[in-house]
Amino acid sequence: MNYKLIELQKVDLNIKYNNVLLIYPIHSQDIPKNLHNLLKNIKCNKMIAIATYGRIEHGNSLFKLRYKFNLPLIGACYFQTKHSYVKNDNFEPNYNCLIPLINKFNDKDLKIIDIKKSKSTVGYNIFPKLRAQLSIKIVLDKNKCISCNTCGINCLNNAIKNGKINNKCIRCLACIYNCPKHALDFKISKILKAYFKKQRNGQIEFYY
Ligand SMILES: Cc1cc2nc3c(=O)[nH]c(=O)nc-3n(C[C@H](O)[C@H](O)[C@H](O)COP(=O)(O)O)c2cc1C
Ligand code: SF4
Numbered sequence: 001m002n003y004k005l006i007e008l009q010k011v012d013l014n015i016k017y018n019n020v021l022l023i024y025p026i027h028s029q030d031i032p033k034n035l036h037n038l039l040k041n042i043k044c045n046k047m048i049a050i051a052t053y054g055r056i057e058h059g060n061s062l063f064k065l066r067y068k069f070n071l072p073l074i075g076a077c078y079f080q081t082k083h084s085y086v087k088n089d090n091f092e093p094n095y096n097c098l099i100p101l102i103n104k105f106n107d108k109d110l111k112i113i114d115i116k117k118s119k120s121t122v123g124y125n126i127f128p129k130l131r132a133q134l135s136i137k138i139v140l141d142k143n144k145c146i147s148c149n150t151c152g153i154n155c156l157n158n159a160i161k162n163g164k165i166n167n168k169c170i171r172c173l174a175c176i177y178n179c180p181k182h183a184l185d186f187k188i189s190k191i192l193k194a195y196f197k198k199q200r201n202g203q204i205e206f207y208y
């Protein structure tokens with residue numbers, strides 16, 4: 001769509017963008033914490049937000065995005081996609097249905113949207129990091145690791161160095177997908193496995 005793709009950590013907070021299409025993953029039914037600084041400081045004329053989520057519970061993150069941060073939000077949606085914890089996930093989201101939303105950037109008549117409050121699971125915000133750490137185990141194959149620290153460079157949470165993880169880890173799995181030697185892998189708990197057996201609802205909620 002001719003948009004320049006910028007990784008969240010590389011967004012320049014000193015300039016004013018025109019159209020910003022913000023795409024972020026829902027983590028523990030919320031906005032990932034390491035996005036807050038960007039949301040507080042980004043400057044732009046118009047923003048459309050796509051909150052991707054993996055299963056059934058997207059929580060209330062777009063409502064928070066709209067009312068906690070001062071953003072010129074002209075459109076938004078909860079978009080169900082593959083879950084990073086499901087290996088070989090063959091779910092194929094319908095990306096085309098996002099086109100009318102993104103085309104809102106071309107509208108002359110700009111209106112900041114309202115977002116309705118959605119339900120969150122009780123207790124979703126209690127120690128989410130600890131819950132993730134208990135449910136997902138990251139394993140390092142020392143025979144494959146070449147101590148290049150690509151994992152550390154790609155970790156937004158300063159939680160890994162040369163394959164060794166500390167307790168700042170939120171289990172986003174970025175280190176695993178960026179390891180050039182496939183030395184990192186993950187295992188999920190039985191409870192999480194059972195949760196992933198639940199059917200997806202495939203629902204996409206638009207606001208514009
Ligand atoms: C730490 C973490 C927490 C997550 N929590 C949720 C959740 O509460 N509900 C949900 O539906 N998906 C959840 N997901 C799945 C992500 O939203 C999904 O993987 C993401 O939207 C797809 O983008 P990705 O490839 O960047 O992970 C979580 C993923 C991670 C890594
Ligand atoms: S990126 Fe992979 S190979 Fe490099 S240090 Fe990390 S785990 Fe080891």
Ligand code: SF4
Nearest residue numbers: 155169170172173175
């Ligand atoms: S999963 Fe890897 S990249 Fe993500 S926070 Fe933990 S160490 Fe960092």
